[in-house]
Amino acid sequence: MVTVTKPLSSTDSPYQSRGLLSTLRRSPLTLLTHLSVIVIVVMWTLPTAGLLISSLRDKEQLAVSGWWTSLSPSTQRLMVRSVPPDAQLEEGGRYVLRGKVSDDQALQVLAFGWSSREPAAYAVGDVAQMRKGQTLSISSNGEYELSSPEPFSGARGKRLFYTAKIPPRFGLDNYREVLTTGGIGQSFINSLTVTIPATVIPILIAAFAAYALSWMAMPGRGLLIALIVGLLVVPLQMSLIPLLRMYNQIGSTFGVDAKSYLGIWLAHTGFGLPLAIYLLRNYIANLPKEIIESARVDGANDFEIFTRIILPLSFPALASFAIFQFLWVWNDLLVATVFLGTGEQQMVLTARLREMLGSYGGNWEVLTASAFVSMAVPLLVFFSLQRYLVRGLLSGSVK
Template identity: 45%
Template sequence: MEREGAPPLVHLVLVLVCLAWVLPTLGLLVSSVRPAADVASSGWWTVFRNPLDLTQYTLANYRQVLYQNGMAQAFVNSFIVTVPATLIPMLIAAFAAFAFAWFTFPGRDALFLMVVGLLVVPLQMTLIPVLRIYNSLGLSGTFLGIWLAHAGYGLPFAVYLLRNFFGSLPSDLFESAYIDGASPLTAFFRLALPLSVPALASLGIFQFLWVWNDLLVSLIYLGGSPSVAPLTLRLSSLVGSLGQNWHLLTAAAFVAMVVPVAVFFALQRYFVRGILAGAVKG
């Protein structure tokens, strides 16, 4: 029996939703390649009156952002902040999640509930206490400090996601490995980790996007030093208090979007599988 296709109304709604998501990005891209005078005097959609007129396009905004406003250094700083701040919680959470899923020890369930309960603690409540500790230890304004902060904030969700995935793996797999003489570490590295690539990829996407787009945590723990400031801090300083130079913000924002979009599309085939992993036991 042939399955019926979706009604036309569903297709229309999907097209409208896609347009609603794509139009702001298109407007951002068009505005980023327009001269400052044109951006200030007319809307971005006016370029489509004569889209082949190359005089209405310019790369001056990108050149100024990358070479005069310190955005290139901020781009490198964002990588320095984001990559370790993504890998550290993933590594720690993988060990913890495997223990919560397959080890039996006193207080396991209570401890796991405490870790999951940290998800509801507002991040803002921790800023002042942690900043005081950082000031006393000399970690404020350092990459190590921001790595530890992001790792701590990301661990509860990471442990929760990976524990659900590890718990859905067949127990016969690990029992057979233990019978063959495998140690828990061998089972973890040879069985659990290779099978958990979709979950790890999903976690990596979430953590990477959160750290890359973060402003608050970077502002508190890194301050405004240009030598360590990531893209989000530089973006926030591009527009002055009177609103001048906001045409540069479009080019800078588009530069900041490139990496998260590339990461998402590179790992998208794992994304849905990782999100659904552990939803059904079996």
């Protein structure tokens, strides 16, 4: 089979056959190269890694400490109210309130205080003298004891301030939260709903066109190819307003919703076609002439040649385009916001993320987990089918 492009393999690297260590020993420049590549890779993956790690952290810890500290215990200043005065006991002439500042077994209290001005005035083990002869003590495991010569009054408990060392906590809580309550689950399904037909339908249409443009004699072929190359770079912005008007008109004339899945499927099909035709034509035009000519001699017509020979042989190019289109449609925000409604049943992941950025501005536990849910599918596709993506890129850029 003819490959359009040179595959990306490292077999022709001059260092391939040598051992890594001997290479390193040979030249300090090589060592420098290794180091630079490591630095680059770290710089490029760190942002995503930070997001992933953060999305797995406990949401209180996420809000107060950087994700790079997530493996070390965090020190937090917290406030809690003691049990209400109803629970007081009388012991040896004093009134006592007992309880625990937190249910967390692993929590370790370092310091405490009873006023917001000095929240860490006392070390664990000290007995804090409060007003009116009241005392407070908190032990390192979080148990506190408030005592007073007079009965405690009021409806609410007293405010206790403490500084605690909290061990790192990881879990899938954030994901559970966004998938069940945030609407992300529904949007995930909506995104799939948009993406699947919008990826598959253009392929067939483009494949036929690409074959006609490569192997069928016709007047104006060169002109059509030039037109398609030109359309490759037409900005989407040019299409939005006329199509929006058209959709609205169709919607009001026939009494249907102007923002529908059908509309967005067709729009993505139209927008994806230039690249599809271009990619597939590059590939199909480079298939060996002999195969097609011998089939013609055997009496096959173009239709048979296309379905029996061209389609099966073009699988790599079809896969390349499918991946492109999948990533593009899944990650698209513009087309989705213009042609698809923002209702619960229609909002896609990207639109949902955008909405969350507005409404949950600082809730990073929601944002990080949601963003990662939206990235999971394209990343999976990317890493499993990268080969085809690279091949598509190489034949897809106008050379």
